[in-house]
Amino acid sequence: MSNRTQRERISAYLDGELPEDERIAFEKAMAEDAALQREVEDCRGVDALFWALPREDAPSDLLRRVHNALDDADERPEPIRFRRRLQPRAATPLLASAAVLLVVIGVVIYQFASQPDLARRDIAGLAEPERPMPDGYHEVQMMELREEAIAPLAASEPPAAEKAAEENAPERRAKDEAAADLSMQADALQAPAEAEPDAAPTEAERLVIRRRTTAPPASPAPAAAPAEPAPERAPEPPPEPEPVPAPEPANDMPAPQAMAYGEEDFRAEGADAAQQVSPEDLPPAPPGGAMGGFGGGGTGVPGGVPGAPGDMTGGMAGGMAGMSGMGGMPGSADEPMGRATAGITIGRESDDNAAGAPEAETDAPAPVAAPLRLLAGPRAFERVGDEWRQRGYAGEEAPSIARDSEAFAQLLERYPELHTLTLQPDAVVFAVDDGWRRLEPAPEPEQ
Amino acid sequence: MKEIPEQSDADLVVRCRDGDRTAFDEIVRRYGDRIVNTLLRLLGNREDAYDAAQETFVRAYRGIEQFRGEAQLSTWLYRIATNVARNRFRDGSRKGRDRVSSIETLSENAPQLADAAAQTDRPDAVAIGRELEDALQKCLDELPETLRAAFVFRVIDGMTYEEIARVLDCPQGTVKSRLNQARRTLRKRLAEQSLI
Numbered sequence: 001m002s003n004r005t006q007r008e009r010i011s012a013y014l015d016g017e018l019p020e021d022e023r024i025a026f027e028k029a030m031a032e033d034a035a036l037q038r039e040v041e042d043c044r045g046v047d048a049l050f051w052a053l054p055r056e057d058a059p060s061d062l063l064r065r066v067h068n069a070l071d072d073a074d075e076r077p078e079p080i081r082f083r084r085r086l087q088p089r090a091a092t093p094l095l096a097s098a099a100v101l102l103v104v105i106g107v108v109i110y111q112f113a114s115q116p117d118l119a120r121r122d123i124a125g126l127a128e129p130e131r132p133m134p135d136g137y138h139e140v141q142m143m144e145l146r147e148e149a150i151a152p153l154a155a156s157e158p159p160a161a162e163k164a165a166e167e168n169a170p171e172r173r174a175k176d177e178a179a180a181d182l183s184m185q186a187d188a189l190q191a192p193a194e195a196e197p198d199a200a201p202t203e204a205e206r207l208v209i210r211r212r213t214t215a216p217p218a219s220p221a222p223a224a225a226p227a228e229p230a231p232e233r234a235p236e237p238p239p240e241p242e243p244v245p246a247p248e249p250a251n252d253m254p255a256p257q258a259m260a261y262g263e264e265d266f267r268a269e270g271a272d273a274a275q276q277v278s279p280e281d282l283p284p285a286p287p288g289g290a291m292g293g294f295g296g297g298g299t300g301v302p303g304g305v306p307g308a309p310g311d312m313t314g315g316m317a318g319g320m321a322g323m324s325g326m327g328g329m330p331g332s333a334d335e336p337m338g339r340a341t342a343g344i345t346i347g348r349e350s351d352d353n354a355a356g357a358p359e360a361e362t363d364a365p366a367p368v369a370a371p372l373r374l375l376a377g378p379r380a381f382e383r384v385g386d387e388w389r390q391r392g393y394a395g396e397e398a399p400s401i402a403r404d405s406e407a408f409a410q411l412l413e414r415y416p417e418l419h420t421l422t423l424q425p426d427a428v429v430f431a432v433d434d435g436w437r438r439l440e441p442a443p444e445p446e447q
Numbered sequence: 448m449k450e451i452p453e454q455s456d457a458d459l460v461v462r463c464r465d466g467d468r469t470a471f472d473e474i475v476r477r478y479g480d481r482i483v484n485t486l487l488r489l490l491g492n493r494e495d496a497y498d499a500a501q502e503t504f505v506r507a508y509r510g511i512e513q514f515r516g517e518a519q520l521s522t523w524l525y526r527i528a529t530n531v532a533r534n535r536f537r538d539g540s541r542k543g544r545d546r547v548s549s550i551e552t553l554s555e556n557a558p559q560l561a562d563a564a565a566q567t568d569r570p571d572a573v574a575i576g577r578e579l580e581d582a583l584q585k586c587l588d589e590l591p592e593t594l595r596a597a598f599v600f601r602v603i604d605g606m607t608y609e610e611i612a613r614v615l616d617c618p619q620g621t622v623k624s625r626l627n628q629a630r631r632t633l634r635k636r637l638a639e640q641s642l643i
Contacts, residue, residue: 014630050598063479
């Protein structure tokens with residue numbers, strides 16, 4: 001056995017912990033190795049010195065000190081320990097609250113992350129509260145949101161915009177006539193069999209599905225929105241929109257005069273603002289191309305499409321769809337679809353709110369099967385099983401909407417794979433398996 | 448006069464669990480000296496040892512319900528004392544040393560101390576002086592905590608390897624290794640001071 005091994009056994013030998021055979025072997029090695037023997041003796045001396053240290057008795061008052069410590073501990077309230085506070089029963093509400101808070105924060109962050117332009121606007125709005133609202137797409141969206149929120153008020157009492165509109169009665173009448181014409185065309189979808197073969201163009205002829213892959217050609221302004229002189233703007237630009245424009249009580253919303261903005265401005269810029277908004281004018285598109293164009297085939301329309309909301313309160317949700325991340329707008333679940341007729345309802349109000357369309361008319365590449373949340377339209381529907389449901393703000397599921405209109409049925413018949421649909425004031429955008437398609441009224445034939 | 452038989456540790460524990468504080472007092476009296484002495488060697492000064500001993504028995508009183516009796520009461524108390532000493536080492540709550548001797552002072556008197564030790568046949572009969580005690584304690588203090596505990600339990604308290612393993616919650620092989628390393632370290636330190 002090596003000396004090293006023997007040296008490792010010194011302690012065990014001194015403590016009498018070596019087995020008998022090992023002890024004998026160790027003593028034999030020690031007899032043959034003077035250094036090992038000397039080391040053993042030194043270690044024994046170490047033990048002797050420390051063993052000889054004087055024993056310390058407990059202090060005479062140890063018992064009293066212990067009693068005092070125990071009594072003091074009994075009198076003191078027991079310290080609250082972290083572990084106790086986190087017992088399951090007590091911790092559950094706390095943890096649940098924390099989880100809810102985290103989710104809310106995450107949703108808000110996600111919304112702003114997915115809409116960097118909106119985030120910038122909000123930040124800029126904080127820094128520059130007096131910044132006038134620029135012309136363009138986003139202003140339209142925000143106006144729409146505001147209009148959507150003040151819809152109850154608008155419905156209950158004559159808005160200032162209506163009063164202003166009365167002053168422009170001749171123009172309004174011209175628009176109404178054009179709108180009525182389009183409404184009639186849409187109504188024709190309800191009863192296609194009644195349409196005369198030789199009569200004016202059928203719905204299939206008047207509505208086209210545009211497969212937009214390049215810049216849209218300059219299309220003539222619809223008859224419903226002829227070029228007009230510069231409109232009268234509201235005295236002041238409308239205030240910046242709230243970052244989270246969830247439906248608020250109507251009495252909390254801005255004054256209705258802001259409604260005038262959309263009508264006049266968009267008419268001045270072109271009745272179909274969508275046709276004139278260039279990609280450069282648009283704010284950055286959110287991820288996934290919510291602002292992008294829509295792909296889709298461009299042949300005839302099989303039939304009508306669900307009517308857009310028939311009043312101004314119905315479809316003003318363009319910005320919300322993209323911002324909320326889920327598409328459709330809140331508050332519209334209870335509203336009937338358009339005028340409960342087939343086809344796109346292009347009435348006066350819808351025409352006024354044609355500004356909701358710009359996001360659908362860009363030159364951005366057509367997204368393929370973009371998720372619903374990227375839709376930017378006043379209303380969004382998605383197929384849930386065999387049922388179509390309208391999606392509300394931030395994914396809130398609104399009650400199912402009866403999709404019993406003939407036009408909708410026809411659309412589904414032609415595109416059974418249709419899984420997402422959003423209604424805009426002047427168009428229907430829907431998604432099928434191979435991309436997005438836009439359904440909008442055909443321009444009025446040139447006289 | 449009839450002699451009252453001494454109660455076993457188990458009986459004292461039972462009585463203590465029943466709320467009999469006199470039984471706990473008996474435990475303190477029975478093990479107080481040993482615990483204080485061990486803590487003195489582990490911590491290096493009396494004041495700390497007294498405080499630690501008090502804390503040890505307070506903890507024992509509060510935790511007597513958790514004592515299952517699988518180990519000896521002494522082993523359980525030593526274990527508590529070791530944890531108390533370890534906590535005091537780690538949180539730096541040890542108080543100032545009450546020793547005044549230095550190694551240099553000790554070295555000056557080393558020949559006399561060594562002679563005193565050599566003149567006896569029994570180690571326990573060594574008339575060890577205060578300075579030597581302080582020097583030895585300093586050597587102990589310089590040992591790593593784990594080595595010191597093993598050495599104190601074995602050499603000063605006379606525990607077996609098995610008992611030390613239970614107190615320190617480690618294998619006996621570890622105890623053996625620690626003891627060997629502690630002895631070699633102390634031997635070297637004491638040899639440097641001509642104490643052995």
